[in-house]
Amino acid sequence: MKLSTKHLLGIKDLNREDIQLILSTAEQFKEVLQRPVKKVPSLRDITIVNLFYENSTRTRMSFELAEKRLSADVLNFAASSSSSAKGETLLDTVNNILSMKVDMVVVRHSASGAPHFLSQHIPAAIVNAGDGINEHPTQALLDAYSMQEKLGKLEGLKVAIIGDIMHSRVALSNMYLLRKMGAEVMVAGPPTLIPKYISEALGVRVEYNLKKALQWCDVANVLRIQLERQNQPLFSSLREYNLAYGIKRKLLESLGKDIVIMHPGPINRGVELDSDVADGPYSIILNQVENGVAVRMAVLYLLANRES
Amino acid sequence: MKTILSEQQLALTVKRLAHQILENNLQLADTVIIGLQPRGIFLSDRIVNELKKLVEPGLIRYGKLDITFYRDDVRKSLHIANATDIPFSIENKKVVLIDDVLYTGRTIRAALDALLDFGRPSKVSLCVLIDRRFSRELPIQPDYTGKVIDTIISQKVKVFWKEKDDSEEVILLDS
Numbered sequence: 001m002k003l004s005t006k007h008l009l010g011i012k013d014l015n016r017e018d019i020q021l022i023l024s025t026a027e028q029f030k031e032v033l034q035r036p037v038k039k040v041p042s043l044r045d046i047t048i049v050n051l052f053y054e055n056s057t058r059t060r061m062s063f064e065l066a067e068k069r070l071s072a073d074v075l076n077f078a079a080s081s082s083s084s085a086k087g088e089t090l091l092d093t094v095n096n097i098l099s100m101k102v103d104m105v106v107v108r109h110s111a112s113g114a115p116h117f118l119s120q121h122i123p124a125a126i127v128n129a130g131d132g133i134n135e136h137p138t139q140a141l142l143d144a145y146s147m148q149e150k151l152g153k154l155e156g157l158k159v160a161i162i163g164d165i166m167h168s169r170v171a172l173s174n175m176y177l178l179r180k181m182g183a184e185v186m187v188a189g190p191p192t193l194i195p196k197y198i199s200e201a202l203g204v205r206v207e208y209n210l211k212k213a214l215q216w217c218d219v220a221n222v223l224r225i226q227l228e229r230q231n232q233p234l235f236s237s238l239r240e241y242n243l244a245y246g247i248k249r250k251l252l253e254s255l256g257k258d259i260v261i262m263h264p265g266p267i268n269r270g271v272e273l274d275s276d277v278a279d280g281p282y283s284i285i286l287n288q289v290e291n292g293v294a295v296r297m298a299v300l301y302l303l304a305n306r307e308s
Numbered sequence: 309m310k311t312i313l314s315e316q317q318l319a320l321t322v323k324r325l326a327h328q329i330l331e332n333n334l335q336l337a338d339t340v341i342i343g344l345q346p347r348g349i350f351l352s353d354r355i356v357n358e359l360k361k362l363v364e365p366g367l368i369r370y371g372k373l374d375i376t377f378y379r380d381d382v383r384k385s386l387h388i389a390n391a392t393d394i395p396f397s398i399e400n401k402k403v404v405l406i407d408d409v410l411y412t413g414r415t416i417r418a419a420l421d422a423l424l425d426f427g428r429p430s431k432v433s434l435c436v437l438i439d440r441r442f443s444r445e446l447p448i449q450p451d452y453t454g455k456v457i458d459t460i461i462s463q464k465v466k467v468f469w470k471e472k473d474d475s476e477e478v479i480l481l482d483s
Contacts, residue, residue: 002386021388028389032377037425040377070377301377305386 003302007119007126010135011176019144019181025298026145026291033069033294043072046304048104049097052129053079053090056108058265058289059129059139063106066296072304075102090114094122104303107131112169125303133167133229139264140173142295144181146288147219150260155182160213162188163223163245163272166195167230170264171223175202188213189245192234210245214255221262222247222272238271249276260284312438312457312465313478321454322351325435326358328452329404336367338430339402344419345374345390348407350469351437355406369396373405378418392422399427404452408467410436413448438465438478 003018011019032040048067052060060076067074075097079085084093094105104125107115112132119126130136148154159178165171165187178185179202186205187194199206207213214220225241235241252259261273261282269275278285313321333339336359343352349372356370371394376387405419416434423432435452440459457480459465464481468474 001388025389028374028376028391031392035425036427039425041421042377042379042382045383302386304382305384 002305006303007115007128008137008299008303009115009119009126009128011137011140011173011180012135014137014177014180016180019141019177022141022295022298022302023145023148025302026141026295029069029297029301030291030294032297033290039069039071041071042301043067043070043304046070046103047073047075047101048106048300049075049077049102050129051077051094051097051105051107051109053084053107053109053114054130056129058292059108059136062289062292063127063129063138063296066293066300069293070297070300072104072300090118091121094118098122098124104300127299127303130169132169133172134169135173135176136169136264137173137177138292138296138299139170140177141299142288142292143170143174143221143262143264144177145291145295146262146284147260149287149291150284151218154178157183157219158186158217159183159219159221160186160188160207160217161221161223162210162213162247164193164225164230165189165198165223166193166234167226168223170221174221175204179203186213186216190235190241210247211251214247214251214259215257217259219260219262220247221264223264224266225268225271238268242271246270246272246274247277248274249280252277252282262288265289309482310480311477312480313455315476318437318476318478321437322354323358325437325452325454326355326362329355329435330359330362332433333402333404336363336369338400339404340369340371340396340398340429341404341406342371342373342394342398342423344405344407344415345372345376345392347467347469350467350472351408352406355435369401371395373419373422375415375418375422378422380414380418394426397427398423398429400430402431402433403429404433404435406435408436409438409440409465410434410448410450411440411443411465413444413446416448417446437467440465 004015005013050063106127106129108129109131112134114131115126115128128137161171175185186207188207263285267273267278343349359368374390374392376389433451436450437454439450439453439456441456467478470476
Protein backbone atom coordinates (compact mmCIF):
# COMPACT_ATOMS: atom_id res chain seq x y z
CA MET A 1 0.00 0.00 0.00
CA LYS A 2 1.27 3.47 -0.84
CA LEU A 3 -0.02 6.95 -1.61
CA SER A 4 -1.53 7.51 -5.05
CA THR A 5 0.52 10.71 -5.49
CA LYS A 6 4.24 11.52 -5.47
CA HIS A 7 3.68 14.96 -3.97
CA LEU A 8 1.32 16.45 -1.43
CA LEU A 9 0.07 19.49 -3.33
CA GLY A 10 -3.44 19.50 -1.95
CA ILE A 11 -6.17 17.34 -0.46
CA LYS A 12 -7.94 17.67 -3.82
CA ASP A 13 -5.49 15.14 -5.35
CA LEU A 14 -5.85 12.55 -2.57
CA ASN A 15 -8.37 9.75 -2.43
CA ARG A 16 -10.05 8.31 0.64
CA GLU A 17 -7.49 5.51 0.99
CA ASP A 18 -4.60 8.01 0.89
CA ILE A 19 -6.17 10.00 3.69
CA GLN A 20 -6.81 6.90 5.76
CA LEU A 21 -3.22 5.72 5.22
CA ILE A 22 -1.81 9.08 6.34
CA LEU A 23 -4.05 9.18 9.43
CA SER A 24 -3.27 5.60 10.49
CA THR A 25 0.48 6.13 9.95
CA ALA A 26 0.24 9.33 12.02
CA GLU A 27 -1.24 7.28 14.84
CA GLN A 28 1.90 5.12 14.94
CA PHE A 29 4.10 8.22 14.90
CA LYS A 30 2.09 9.70 17.76
CA GLU A 31 3.09 6.63 19.79
CA VAL A 32 6.74 7.22 18.80
CA LEU A 33 6.44 10.75 20.22
CA GLN A 34 5.46 9.32 23.64
CA ARG A 35 8.63 7.18 23.88
CA PRO A 36 11.66 7.98 26.04
CA VAL A 37 13.62 8.52 22.80
CA LYS A 38 11.23 10.41 20.50
CA LYS A 39 13.18 9.80 17.32
CA VAL A 40 13.31 7.08 14.68
CA PRO A 41 15.95 6.54 11.98
CA SER A 42 13.46 6.18 9.09
CA LEU A 43 14.66 9.07 6.88
CA ARG A 44 18.33 8.90 7.83
CA ASP A 45 19.65 9.48 4.31
CA ILE A 46 16.95 11.93 3.15
CA THR A 47 17.58 15.68 2.92
CA ILE A 48 14.62 18.05 3.17
CA VAL A 49 14.55 21.79 2.56
CA ASN A 50 11.91 23.97 4.20
CA LEU A 51 11.26 26.77 1.74
CA PHE A 52 9.20 29.47 3.43
CA TYR A 53 8.31 32.48 1.32
CA GLU A 54 5.68 33.48 3.87
CA ASN A 55 5.90 33.94 7.62
CA SER A 56 5.10 30.97 9.79
CA THR A 57 5.67 29.83 13.37
CA ARG A 58 3.69 26.65 13.92
CA THR A 59 3.89 25.10 10.49
CA ARG A 60 7.60 25.69 10.01
CA MET A 61 8.55 24.49 13.47
CA SER A 62 6.18 21.55 13.20
CA PHE A 63 7.68 20.46 9.87
CA GLU A 64 11.22 20.96 11.13
CA LEU A 65 10.52 18.94 14.27
CA ALA A 66 8.83 16.20 12.24
CA GLU A 67 11.87 16.03 9.94
CA LYS A 68 14.28 15.87 12.86
CA ARG A 69 12.22 13.19 14.65
CA LEU A 70 12.54 11.14 11.45
CA SER A 71 16.34 11.69 11.39
CA ALA A 72 16.25 13.57 8.07
CA ASP A 73 18.81 16.27 7.32
CA VAL A 74 17.08 19.66 7.35
CA LEU A 75 17.80 22.89 5.50
CA ASN A 76 15.83 26.00 6.38
CA PHE A 77 15.15 28.82 4.00
CA ALA A 78 13.35 32.05 4.83
CA ALA A 79 12.72 34.39 1.91
CA SER A 80 13.35 37.52 3.92
CA SER A 81 16.96 36.58 4.68
CA SER A 82 17.85 35.00 1.33
CA SER A 83 18.88 35.88 -2.21
CA SER A 84 15.19 36.14 -3.12
CA ALA A 85 15.51 39.61 -1.71
CA LYS A 86 18.09 40.22 -4.51
CA GLY A 87 15.59 39.12 -7.15
CA GLU A 88 16.28 35.41 -7.68
CA THR A 89 13.23 33.56 -9.01
CA LEU A 90 11.51 30.69 -7.21
CA LEU A 91 12.58 28.15 -9.81
CA ASP A 92 16.20 29.33 -9.80
CA THR A 93 16.30 29.19 -6.02
CA VAL A 94 14.93 25.66 -5.94
CA ASN A 95 17.16 24.39 -8.73
CA ASN A 96 20.19 25.74 -6.92
CA ILE A 97 19.13 24.05 -3.73
CA LEU A 98 18.43 20.78 -5.54
CA SER A 99 21.87 20.72 -7.14
CA MET A 100 23.08 20.28 -3.57
CA LYS A 101 21.23 16.92 -3.61
CA VAL A 102 17.98 17.56 -1.77
CA ASP A 103 15.25 14.90 -1.84
CA MET A 104 12.18 16.76 -0.65
CA VAL A 105 10.94 20.33 -0.65
CA VAL A 106 8.43 21.67 1.85
CA VAL A 107 7.16 24.93 0.42
CA ARG A 108 4.98 27.79 1.62
CA HIS A 109 4.29 30.60 -0.80
CA SER A 110 1.87 33.51 -1.08
CA ALA A 111 1.08 32.57 -4.71
CA SER A 112 -1.61 29.90 -5.11
CA GLY A 113 -0.23 27.07 -7.22
CA ALA A 114 3.47 27.64 -6.41
CA PRO A 115 3.94 24.03 -5.15
CA HIS A 116 2.19 22.69 -8.26
CA PHE A 117 4.47 24.80 -10.46
CA LEU A 118 7.55 23.39 -8.70
CA SER A 119 6.30 19.80 -9.04
CA GLN A 120 6.17 20.27 -12.82
CA HIS A 121 9.78 21.43 -13.07
CA ILE A 122 11.89 19.67 -10.49
CA PRO A 123 12.47 16.02 -9.59
CA ALA A 124 12.08 16.27 -5.78
CA ALA A 125 8.95 15.39 -3.80
CA ILE A 126 6.99 18.55 -3.01
CA VAL A 127 4.96 19.07 0.15
CA ASN A 128 2.63 22.05 0.19
CA ALA A 129 2.84 23.91 3.51
CA GLY A 130 0.29 26.50 2.38
CA ASP A 131 -0.01 28.27 -0.97
CA GLY A 132 -1.86 31.59 -1.14
CA ILE A 133 -5.60 31.09 -0.85
CA ASN A 134 -5.50 27.59 -2.36
CA GLU A 135 -4.67 24.74 0.05
CA HIS A 136 -2.93 23.88 3.30
CA PRO A 137 -3.17 20.10 3.19
CA THR A 138 -1.19 19.13 6.30
CA GLN A 139 -3.36 21.47 8.39
CA ALA A 140 -6.52 19.73 7.13
CA LEU A 141 -4.94 16.34 7.85
CA LEU A 142 -4.01 17.29 11.40
CA ASP A 143 -7.46 18.81 11.92
CA ALA A 144 -9.04 15.55 10.75
CA TYR A 145 -6.68 13.53 12.95
CA SER A 146 -7.59 15.68 15.97
CA MET A 147 -11.33 15.37 15.29
CA GLN A 148 -11.04 11.62 14.88
CA GLU A 149 -8.97 11.35 18.05
CA LYS A 150 -11.45 13.42 20.06
CA LEU A 151 -14.74 12.08 18.65
CA GLY A 152 -13.75 8.65 17.31
CA LYS A 153 -14.82 9.11 13.69
CA LEU A 154 -15.06 11.43 10.69
CA GLU A 155 -17.93 9.75 8.85
CA GLY A 156 -21.20 11.53 9.64
CA LEU A 157 -19.52 14.18 11.78
CA LYS A 158 -21.00 17.68 11.53
CA VAL A 159 -18.27 20.27 11.12
CA ALA A 160 -18.81 24.02 10.86
CA ILE A 161 -16.00 26.12 9.45
CA ILE A 162 -16.46 29.64 10.72
CA GLY A 163 -15.01 32.94 9.60
CA ASP A 164 -12.99 34.09 6.60
CA ILE A 165 -13.83 31.27 4.18
CA MET A 166 -12.93 33.36 1.14
CA HIS A 167 -9.26 33.83 1.95
CA SER A 168 -8.64 30.62 3.87
CA ARG A 169 -6.55 27.78 2.44
CA VAL A 170 -7.26 25.90 5.68
CA ALA A 171 -10.98 26.08 4.92
CA LEU A 172 -10.61 24.77 1.37
CA SER A 173 -8.37 21.85 2.37
CA ASN A 174 -10.69 21.02 5.26
CA MET A 175 -13.75 21.04 3.00
CA TYR A 176 -12.14 18.70 0.46
CA LEU A 177 -10.96 16.34 3.17
CA LEU A 178 -14.11 16.22 5.26
CA ARG A 179 -16.35 15.70 2.22
CA LYS A 180 -14.11 12.85 1.00
CA MET A 181 -14.28 11.20 4.41
CA GLY A 182 -18.06 11.43 4.61
CA ALA A 183 -18.45 14.27 7.11
CA GLU A 184 -21.10 16.98 6.76
CA VAL A 185 -19.67 20.46 6.35
CA MET A 186 -21.17 23.90 6.93
CA VAL A 187 -19.43 27.20 6.32
CA ALA A 188 -20.52 30.17 8.39
CA GLY A 189 -19.56 33.83 8.43
CA PRO A 190 -20.49 37.20 6.97
CA PRO A 191 -21.76 36.97 3.34
CA THR A 192 -18.80 39.06 2.16
CA LEU A 193 -16.36 36.37 3.34
CA ILE A 194 -18.15 33.37 1.81
CA PRO A 195 -17.70 32.69 -1.94
CA LYS A 196 -21.02 32.82 -3.79
CA TYR A 197 -21.17 29.36 -5.39
CA ILE A 198 -19.41 27.43 -2.65
CA SER A 199 -22.45 25.32 -1.82
CA GLU A 200 -22.80 23.96 -5.38
CA ALA A 201 -19.05 23.67 -5.97
CA LEU A 202 -18.05 21.83 -2.79
CA GLY A 203 -21.26 20.33 -1.42
CA VAL A 204 -21.33 22.29 1.81
CA ARG A 205 -24.10 24.12 3.67
CA VAL A 206 -23.95 27.88 4.10
CA GLU A 207 -25.12 29.70 7.22
CA TYR A 208 -24.85 33.39 8.05
CA ASN A 209 -26.03 33.13 11.66
CA LEU A 210 -23.32 32.07 14.10
CA LYS A 211 -25.64 30.68 16.75
CA LYS A 212 -27.51 28.50 14.25
CA ALA A 213 -24.20 27.17 12.93
CA LEU A 214 -23.01 26.29 16.43
CA GLN A 215 -26.33 24.62 17.27
CA TRP A 216 -25.98 22.41 14.19
CA CYS A 217 -22.36 21.27 14.50
CA ASP A 218 -20.32 18.79 16.57
CA VAL A 219 -17.07 20.61 15.78
CA ALA A 220 -16.49 24.30 15.06
CA ASN A 221 -13.25 25.02 13.22
CA VAL A 222 -12.76 28.75 13.71
CA LEU A 223 -10.57 30.57 11.20
CA ARG A 224 -8.34 33.57 11.55
CA ILE A 225 -9.44 36.83 9.92
CA GLN A 226 -6.71 37.24 7.31
CA LEU A 227 -6.30 40.97 7.10
CA GLU A 228 -3.10 40.57 5.07
CA ARG A 229 -5.05 38.99 2.20
CA GLN A 230 -7.97 41.43 2.19
CA ASN A 231 -7.30 44.33 -0.15
CA GLN A 232 -10.71 45.95 0.36
CA PRO A 233 -12.87 46.29 3.47
CA LEU A 234 -15.19 43.26 3.71
CA PHE A 235 -16.68 44.09 7.11
CA SER A 236 -16.87 47.38 8.92
CA SER A 237 -14.56 46.76 11.89
CA LEU A 238 -12.90 44.00 13.88
CA ARG A 239 -15.05 45.02 16.84
CA GLU A 240 -18.22 44.55 14.82
CA TYR A 241 -16.95 41.22 13.49
CA ASN A 242 -16.37 40.09 17.06
CA LEU A 243 -19.89 41.10 18.08
CA ALA A 244 -21.52 39.12 15.27
CA TYR A 245 -19.12 36.20 14.70
CA GLY A 246 -16.72 36.07 17.66
CA ILE A 247 -17.04 32.84 19.67
CA LYS A 248 -17.84 33.62 23.30
CA ARG A 249 -17.96 31.33 26.32
CA LYS A 250 -21.52 32.43 27.21
CA LEU A 251 -22.74 31.61 23.71
CA LEU A 252 -21.24 28.10 23.88
CA GLU A 253 -22.74 27.52 27.33
CA SER A 254 -26.17 28.64 26.11
CA LEU A 255 -26.16 25.82 23.52
CA GLY A 256 -26.54 23.18 26.23
CA LYS A 257 -24.55 20.54 24.35
CA ASP A 258 -21.02 19.25 23.78
CA ILE A 259 -19.04 21.08 21.15
CA VAL A 260 -15.38 20.98 20.11
CA ILE A 261 -13.64 24.24 19.22
CA MET A 262 -10.64 24.17 16.88
CA HIS A 263 -8.44 26.91 15.43
CA PRO A 264 -5.47 26.56 13.06
CA GLY A 265 -3.62 29.45 14.72
CA PRO A 266 -2.42 32.11 15.06
CA ILE A 267 -5.43 33.33 17.04
CA ASN A 268 -6.62 36.93 16.94
CA ARG A 269 -7.78 36.93 20.54
CA GLY A 270 -10.93 38.98 20.99
CA VAL A 271 -11.71 38.91 17.26
CA GLU A 272 -12.78 35.46 16.04
CA LEU A 273 -12.21 33.73 19.39
CA ASP A 274 -12.39 35.08 22.93
CA SER A 275 -9.60 34.09 25.31
CA ASP A 276 -11.88 32.20 27.70
CA VAL A 277 -12.91 29.97 24.78
CA ALA A 278 -9.43 29.52 23.31
CA ASP A 279 -8.04 28.47 26.70
CA GLY A 280 -11.24 26.82 27.95
CA PRO A 281 -12.54 23.25 28.15
CA TYR A 282 -14.14 23.21 24.67
CA SER A 283 -10.86 23.94 22.92
CA ILE A 284 -8.53 21.30 21.47
CA ILE A 285 -6.25 23.90 19.89
CA LEU A 286 -3.06 22.72 21.59
CA ASN A 287 -3.88 19.07 20.80
CA GLN A 288 -4.00 20.14 17.15
CA VAL A 289 -0.49 21.54 17.43
CA GLU A 290 0.76 18.35 19.12
CA ASN A 291 -0.85 16.15 16.48
CA GLY A 292 0.63 18.31 13.73
CA VAL A 293 4.08 16.82 14.26
CA ALA A 294 2.85 13.22 14.04
CA VAL A 295 0.75 13.95 10.94
CA ARG A 296 3.66 15.68 9.17
CA MET A 297 5.95 12.78 10.07
CA ALA A 298 3.45 10.46 8.40
CA VAL A 299 3.28 12.59 5.24
CA LEU A 300 7.07 12.87 4.94
CA TYR A 301 7.58 9.18 5.66
CA LEU A 302 5.02 8.10 3.06
CA LEU A 303 6.43 10.42 0.38
CA ALA A 304 10.11 9.64 1.00
CA ASN A 305 9.94 6.37 -0.90
CA ARG A 306 10.58 7.34 -4.52
CA GLU A 307 10.96 3.94 -6.13
CA SER A 308 7.81 4.06 -8.27
CA MET B 309 5.75 -27.88 -0.97
CA LYS B 310 6.74 -29.60 2.21
CA THR B 311 5.26 -29.41 5.69
CA ILE B 312 7.85 -28.46 8.27
CA LEU B 313 5.54 -28.40 11.30
CA SER B 314 2.00 -29.76 11.42
CA GLU B 315 -0.67 -28.18 13.60
CA GLN B 316 -0.05 -30.73 16.38
CA GLN B 317 3.73 -30.29 16.24
CA LEU B 318 3.33 -26.52 16.24
CA ALA B 319 1.27 -26.63 19.44
CA LEU B 320 3.92 -28.81 21.13
CA THR B 321 6.71 -26.54 19.93
CA VAL B 322 4.98 -23.47 21.36
CA LYS B 323 4.62 -25.30 24.72
CA ARG B 324 8.30 -26.23 24.68
CA LEU B 325 9.41 -22.67 23.89
CA ALA B 326 7.29 -21.36 26.76
CA HIS B 327 8.85 -23.88 29.15
CA GLN B 328 12.37 -23.05 27.96
CA ILE B 329 11.78 -19.31 28.44
CA LEU B 330 10.48 -20.00 31.95
CA GLU B 331 13.47 -22.27 32.74
CA ASN B 332 15.85 -19.37 32.17
CA ASN B 333 13.62 -16.64 33.65
CA LEU B 334 12.07 -18.27 36.74
CA GLN B 335 8.99 -16.36 38.02
CA LEU B 336 9.40 -13.85 35.18
CA ALA B 337 9.78 -11.04 37.75
CA ASP B 338 12.53 -9.22 35.86
CA THR B 339 11.52 -10.42 32.43
CA VAL B 340 9.42 -8.84 29.71
CA ILE B 341 8.10 -10.55 26.59
CA ILE B 342 8.04 -8.56 23.37
CA GLY B 343 6.47 -9.86 20.17
CA LEU B 344 7.46 -8.37 16.82
CA GLN B 345 4.75 -6.93 14.55
CA PRO B 346 3.14 -7.99 12.39
CA ARG B 347 3.55 -11.79 12.28
CA GLY B 348 5.64 -12.46 15.36
CA ILE B 349 2.73 -11.59 17.64
CA PHE B 350 0.78 -14.73 16.73
CA LEU B 351 3.61 -16.78 18.22
CA SER B 352 4.13 -14.43 21.19
CA ASP B 353 0.36 -14.47 21.95
CA ARG B 354 0.51 -18.28 22.15
CA ILE B 355 3.68 -18.37 24.24
CA VAL B 356 2.20 -15.83 26.66
CA ASN B 357 -0.98 -17.94 26.93
CA GLU B 358 1.14 -20.99 27.80
CA LEU B 359 3.11 -18.97 30.37
CA LYS B 360 -0.14 -17.83 31.99
CA LYS B 361 -0.91 -21.49 32.75
CA LEU B 362 2.50 -21.89 34.43
CA VAL B 363 2.87 -18.75 36.55
CA GLU B 364 0.68 -16.08 38.13
CA PRO B 365 -0.74 -14.31 35.01
CA GLY B 366 -0.42 -10.87 36.62
CA LEU B 367 3.38 -11.27 36.66
CA ILE B 368 3.71 -11.43 32.89
CA ARG B 369 4.62 -8.19 31.17
CA TYR B 370 3.90 -8.51 27.48
CA GLY B 371 4.37 -5.87 24.76
CA LYS B 372 4.32 -5.57 20.99
CA LEU B 373 6.96 -3.81 18.93
CA ASP B 374 6.75 -2.58 15.34
CA ILE B 375 10.10 -2.04 13.66
CA THR B 376 8.94 -0.42 10.40
CA PHE B 377 10.49 2.97 11.17
CA TYR B 378 13.87 1.30 11.91
CA ARG B 379 14.24 -0.61 8.65
CA ASP B 380 17.34 -0.08 6.53
CA ASP B 381 15.52 -0.13 3.18
CA VAL B 382 13.30 3.00 3.29
CA ARG B 383 14.41 4.13 -0.15
CA LYS B 384 13.79 0.72 -1.72
CA SER B 385 10.28 -0.03 -0.59
CA LEU B 386 7.50 1.44 1.50
CA HIS B 387 6.32 -0.49 4.52
CA ILE B 388 3.18 0.28 6.48
CA ALA B 389 3.56 0.48 10.23
CA ASN B 390 1.57 -1.51 12.80
CA ALA B 391 0.91 -0.58 16.39
CA THR B 392 3.67 -0.59 18.99
CA ASP B 393 2.39 -1.19 22.51
CA ILE B 394 4.97 -1.41 25.30
CA PRO B 395 3.08 -0.10 28.36
CA PHE B 396 5.95 -0.65 30.85
CA SER B 397 9.60 0.26 31.32
CA ILE B 398 12.23 -2.11 29.93
CA GLU B 399 15.03 -0.42 31.89
CA ASN B 400 17.22 -3.14 33.48
CA LYS B 401 14.75 -5.87 32.47
CA LYS B 402 15.54 -9.11 30.67
CA VAL B 403 13.80 -8.84 27.32
CA VAL B 404 12.71 -11.90 25.33
CA LEU B 405 12.09 -10.88 21.71
CA ILE B 406 9.75 -13.18 19.81
CA ASP B 407 9.40 -13.52 16.02
CA ASP B 408 8.18 -16.27 13.70
CA VAL B 409 11.04 -16.78 11.21
CA LEU B 410 14.70 -15.78 11.57
CA TYR B 411 16.20 -15.38 8.12
CA THR B 412 18.69 -12.60 7.23
CA GLY B 413 18.69 -11.12 10.74
CA ARG B 414 17.88 -7.62 9.49
CA THR B 415 14.51 -7.46 11.24
CA ILE B 416 16.15 -8.37 14.55
CA ARG B 417 18.86 -5.76 13.97
CA ALA B 418 16.10 -3.15 13.53
CA ALA B 419 14.27 -4.52 16.58
CA LEU B 420 17.38 -4.11 18.74
CA ASP B 421 17.69 -0.47 17.62
CA ALA B 422 14.01 0.14 18.30
CA LEU B 423 14.21 -1.54 21.70
CA LEU B 424 17.09 0.66 22.85
CA ASP B 425 14.90 3.73 22.28
CA PHE B 426 12.64 2.46 25.06
CA GLY B 427 15.43 2.11 27.63
CA ARG B 428 18.45 -0.04 28.47
CA PRO B 429 17.54 -3.67 29.06
CA SER B 430 19.93 -5.76 31.17
CA LYS B 431 19.76 -8.53 28.59
CA VAL B 432 18.00 -9.27 25.30
CA SER B 433 17.40 -12.81 24.09
CA LEU B 434 15.70 -14.01 20.95
CA CYS B 435 13.03 -16.67 20.51
CA VAL B 436 11.98 -17.80 17.01
CA LEU B 437 9.76 -20.54 15.68
CA ILE B 438 11.87 -21.27 12.59
CA ASP B 439 15.59 -20.61 12.20
CA ARG B 440 16.68 -20.57 8.54
CA ARG B 441 20.34 -21.04 9.33
CA PHE B 442 23.01 -20.40 6.66
CA SER B 443 20.92 -17.44 5.36
CA ARG B 444 22.14 -14.82 7.80
CA GLU B 445 23.43 -11.43 6.62
CA LEU B 446 24.21 -10.20 10.14
CA PRO B 447 25.81 -11.90 13.17
CA ILE B 448 22.54 -12.63 14.99
CA GLN B 449 21.57 -16.00 16.50
CA PRO B 450 18.48 -17.17 18.39
CA ASP B 451 18.48 -18.32 22.03
CA TYR B 452 15.26 -20.32 21.79
CA THR B 453 14.45 -22.11 18.54
CA GLY B 454 11.35 -24.06 17.52
CA LYS B 455 12.99 -25.76 14.59
CA VAL B 456 16.18 -25.26 12.60
CA ILE B 457 15.97 -25.76 8.85
CA ASP B 458 18.44 -25.56 5.97
CA THR B 459 17.07 -23.60 3.01
CA ILE B 460 18.26 -21.79 -0.07
CA ILE B 461 17.28 -18.23 -0.99
CA SER B 462 14.74 -19.21 -3.67
CA GLN B 463 12.73 -21.19 -1.12
CA LYS B 464 10.07 -19.60 1.06
CA VAL B 465 8.98 -20.49 4.57
CA LYS B 466 5.33 -19.80 5.32
CA VAL B 467 3.90 -19.83 8.82
CA PHE B 468 0.12 -20.02 8.94
CA TRP B 469 -1.91 -19.07 12.01
CA LYS B 470 -5.56 -19.94 12.58
CA GLU B 471 -6.80 -16.44 13.40
CA LYS B 472 -5.19 -14.96 10.29
CA ASP B 473 -4.84 -17.71 7.70
CA ASP B 474 -7.52 -20.31 8.65
CA SER B 475 -4.96 -23.11 9.00
CA GLU B 476 -2.13 -23.67 11.44
CA GLU B 477 1.13 -25.09 10.11
CA VAL B 478 4.58 -24.27 8.77
CA ILE B 479 5.42 -25.14 5.16
CA LEU B 480 8.40 -24.82 2.85
CA LEU B 481 7.72 -23.64 -0.71
CA ASP B 482 10.13 -24.24 -3.62
CA SER B 483 9.88 -21.65 -6.34
